[in-house]
Amino acid sequence: MIDPASGKSSADSKPAGRETPSPEVPEVAEKDLVEGARRGDMASYDALVRRYQERIYATVYHMTSNHEDANDLTQESFIKAFQALKSFKGGSSFYTWIYRIAVNKTINFLKQRKNHASMSLNDLDFNAEHDPDLVALISDNTPRRDLGLSELAEKLNGAMQKLSEHHRLVVTLHDVQGLSHEDIAKIMDCNVGTVRSRLFYARQQLQAYLSDYLK
Amino acid sequence: MNSAPEEFENLRKLLKLKRYEQPPPGYFDRLSDRIATRLEQEPESARIARHAANWGWLDALRRVFTENPISAGIFAACGVLMVVVSNSQYLDKYIAGGLAPSLAAAPGAAVSHDLADNNMHHGLALAPQPVAADVMVSSVNPVFMNAPDSLLSSLNAQTVSYNH
Numbered sequence: 420m421i422d423p424a425s426g427k428s429s430a431d432s433k434p435a436g437r438e439t440p441s442p443e444v445p446e447v448a449e450k451d452l453v454e455g456a457r458r459g460d461m462a463s464y465d466a467l468v469r470r471y472q473e474r475i476y477a478t479v480y481h482m483t484s485n486h487e488d489a490n491d492l493t494q495e496s497f498i499k500a501f502q503a504l505k506s507f508k509g510g511s512s513f514y515t516w517i518y519r520i521a522v523n524k525t526i527n528f529l530k531q532r533k534n535h536a537s538m539s540l541n542d543l544d545f546n547a548e549h550d551p552d553l554v555a556l557i558s559d560n561t562p563r564r565d566l567g568l569s570e571l572a573e574k575l576n577g578a579m580q581k582l583s584e585h586h587r588l589v590v591t592l593h594d595v596q597g598l599s600h601e602d603i604a605k606i607m608d609c610n611v612g613t614v615r616s617r618l619f620y621a622r623q624q625l626q627a628y629l630s631d632y633l634k
Numbered sequence: 635m636n637s638a639p640e641e642f643e644n645l646r647k648l649l650k651l652k653r654y655e656q657p658p659p660g661y662f663d664r665l666s667d668r669i670a671t672r673l674e675q676e677p678e679s680a681r682i683a684r685h686a687a688n689w690g691w692l693d694a695l696r697r698v699f700t701e702n703p704i705s706a707g708i709f710a711a712c713g714v715l716m717v718v719v720s721n722s723q724y725l726d727k728y729i730a731g732g733l734a735p736s737l738a739a740a741p742g743a744a745v746s747h748d749l750a751d752n753n754m755h756h757g758l759a760l761a762p763q764p765v766a767a768d769v770m771v772s773s774v775n776p777v778f779m780n781a782p783d784s785l786l787s788s789l790n791a792q793t794v795s796y797n798h
Contacts, residue, residue, distance in 0.1 A: 461670060468666045476665070481652055490657075490665075497669045540655060547654035552647040572651050579652075594649045622642045625649075633644040 453513050457504045468497050471514060474596065475521045481591040482525045482584070484576040485539040492528060496521035511605060518606045526584045538576055543568055571632065578628035586621035593618055 452470075455463025475496060480489035500507075500517050507516055529536075547553055547568055557568065566574070579587055585607070592598045592606065593614075600618075604611045626633060699706035 461673065464673075465666055465670055468669050469662075472665050472669075473662055476657070476662070480655070480657075486657060493665065494669050494672060498672055501673055541657050542655070543651070544654040544656045547651065550650065550654070552650055556644070556647050568651065568654075571648070572655060575648055575651060590649070594646060595652045622645060626642065626645050629645065629648065633648065 449513055450509070453504070453507065453509070456501065457507075464501055467513065467517075471517055472497070475517060477596060478518070478588075478591060479521055479525050480541070481579070481595050482522075482529065482587055484580055485537065486541050487539055488528065488532075492521065492524055496524050499524070515602070515605045519608070522588060522606060526588070529584050536580060538573070538580070540572065540576060543572060566632075574629065574632060578625055581628055582621055582624055586617055586624065589614060589617040590621045590625065594622075 449467075452463045452467050456467060472493065476489055476493045479492045479496070480486060483489055483492070496517065500520050503520075507513065553568065557566070557571070579590070582590065588607065589603060592603045593600070598606075600611045600614045603614045607614065699709070
């Protein structure tokens with residue numbers, strides 16, 4: 420499980436408090452698992468699923484703000500990846516490859532459901548109440564003080580859903596999941612400059628949408 | 635495009651909230667099982683097609699036979715049946731006595747004449763001998779059996795013994 424406890428000031432390239440486990444996994448082990456899965460060994464593929472399921476689920480969930488949709492899309496992404504293992508040449512890591520599959524599936528899904536989006540948010544972990552950053556946020560003398568953390572999370576998700584899919588994705592991968600610009604560029608198949616500009620624009624947008632709660 | 639860290643400091647703090655949104659306890663333990671179950675429930679035809687795409691048809695066939703011995707048995711029985719049926723046609727013709735003349739007049743005979751003509755230009759005499767109607771032709775009694783040494787003699791080839 421991701422431990423979001425710490426978190427210091429954010430440098431732009433790699434956010435401090437990068438709680439997400441590093442995507443760098445022992446290459447040999449991953450290669451072995453991928454090779455085993457390609458031969459039809461379900462145990463190898465199960466190990467790959469267990470290794471990446473939380474990060475894939477989290478990405479899809481933060482993109483959709485809907486647990487049921489995230490559940491379906493995560494399963495479908497792993498199933499599609501298994502069926503398409505032949506096309507995985509090993510040029511990138513399996514991690515990047517499965518991320519791309521999940522991201523493409525999610526963006527296609529979001530485009531289809533554009534007019535009937537609905538949120539189904541997960542509960543907040545009880546540790547949120549002890550996070551110093553969040554405690555500081557709600558203890559300040561601002562309108563957000565009147566809100567509980569759950570309501571604040573709802574406002575935040577609402578604002579995220581107003582962003583375009585690509586801007587939401589950059590914020591999700593960088594500011595929520597803690598991936599580097601370089602990893603995001605690989606996943607989104609674009610250059611690092613594009614990632615940076617999208618991130619800047621998305622933050623500006625979010626800041627505007629949430630201005631009442633960020634003063 | 636790089637912003638000062640403090641510009642979005644409060645936003646960054648607020649975004650931390652999203653990391654605490656967690657699915658129900660035990661969800662991830664069940665998720666991988668669900669994925670495995672869905673993969674196992676994949677229709678047989680889709681699984682074969684996927685194996686074929688990943689490993690080629692021969693290996694897909696081997697996998698199908700390994701996983702399902704009954705289909706291997708059926709496939710083998712069909713193969714045996716096809717061999718029996720095709721051989722029974724030859725047997726019928728052979729019994730009727732029409733096999734040898736039909737083979738002598740077959741396109742293969744014309745080809746062997748062409749080959750002989752062609753080889754004549756290179757000084758090779760491969761003169762096919764006419765096949766007598768009463769000579770039985772089979773895989774152990776080929777058509778050119780009556781002209782055994784023509785090629786070797788024209789090349790002045792000698793047999794060499796390795797026994798000292």
